[in-house]
Amino acid sequence: MTELLLGTWAAGGSARPLTPLLLYTLTNSTIGVKRQRYSLGSNPVVMCYKMDAFLRGAKRKSSDTIQESTRDNDDDSTEVKLAMLASLFPDMSQELLLDALLANDGSVEQSASSLHDGQTQPKKPHNPTIGSQMSLKSFASKPSVIETTGSTKKAKLLSKKGTTLFLYDPLDVAEHTPCTIIHNFLPQEEANELLREMLEESKTFEKVTFKLFENVVQSPHTSSFYLATEAEVNMQKHEYYYYGGRLADVRRITPQLLLVRPKVQAAVNKEIQARIKNHYPNGKKLRCQRPDEWIPNAAFVNCYNGPREAVGYHSDHLTYLGPRAVIGSLSLGVARHFRVRRIVPKDTDNNLIEDPDMQGQISIHLPHNSLLIMHAEMQEEWKHSIAPALAIDPHPISANRRINITYRDYKPNFHPRFTPRCKCNLPAILRTVQRKKDNWGKYFWMCHRGNIPGKEKCSFFEWADFDDDGIPSWDKARYRKSSTPGDQESIIHSPETQQPTITER
């Protein structure tokens, strides 16, 4: 089946962008997907950290035993399996294929035959154009009761293996996911003005081009990155690395983005406190969560032009945000569905250590002018995606487009001048053990040079050491020594940081 799939897209030799599902086919080598050349001409390779979902399965040396043990194989292989099914059932939605896969315990063959025979009755496709706000309170379900990580009370688990739970009500979102959603976040005209501004900007956004195995491929949507000052733009372009490469398209913040920023900052900080009080054990922040104010000093802006544009399941990279990062994500224009699912660890015998229903997919409806806050437990323990849609409601201002602005707090003490460097002398990336029970939740640094075409990653691996407040061990030893005492935030604006400083390593 793999042969068939790859044969389909690799044939002919003419360059064409890969679809999201075909991208998934390349993410894992463990089930025997062959590496094939796929030429996209001479596009420069720009790496983007948001493409984690597509890159996670890049080849590794068998000698890297610790890294091997922290691999995220199952998650990747689900995506590969989905792509296989998609090649056989091109007219079926990803959601239905996933349902079939989950109902058949991950077997592609069984899923294919049940879909073929009509045994897996595809649920009536959820119509993403429905705008009514439903609440789970109207459903009398009998949920199993499971203690979820970081919750003060026993949360009712409503997600089910093999199904998608659709959430619309902010109270349901807060209870069943690590997110908060605020509808009608901005005054209407302000939201529309920001949307117009970003639509204009997005005319020059590009698909991120990156390397997958030995292939150069493109992301299934366009994006750009915004910072407040010219100094920050330069610093970002020259000092920060994303999968072994640098971001080419980094821009100065626009007037509307600037106007909205303090509102996002105030709302996110308020919601962080509410989350801590109402959802975390003993009303205390999580270990490694920063106690200081969340400052949105950077924004990734994504544009999804039409229902097929998407982003695959991934966790956002913590390399420059630090552990337990919080992200404020503003949606404008066409409403789309934001999918989240828990990463459930396995024991040494590869058995799930939790109720399989914990892996059930949850879909959060993101209408125009909604602010979604991904809380501190999100990136380490959950994955998220924007799935391709069957249909969309055109928006009066943006037609088929959705704009998404993810405001992020780049922490000065996670600037690449301070983070560990691998043996290739590149800043390492920060990851978490997600799939394995052993060392689950532990942070580590590793090389990501293997994502540069023609380059191999090195064997660098180092457990990360953060204190209760998420402050890295080098903070005292290195960071404080070389920054203005008592003024850590100033480092991000400091002209001296425009010169890469690697002497301390």
Ligand SMILES: O=C(O)CCC(=O)C(=O)O
């Ligand atoms: O478009 C969205 O809502 C999510 C985008 C996202 O996950 C990202 O930028 O990392």
Ligand SMILES: [Fe+2]
């Ligand atoms: Fe993301």
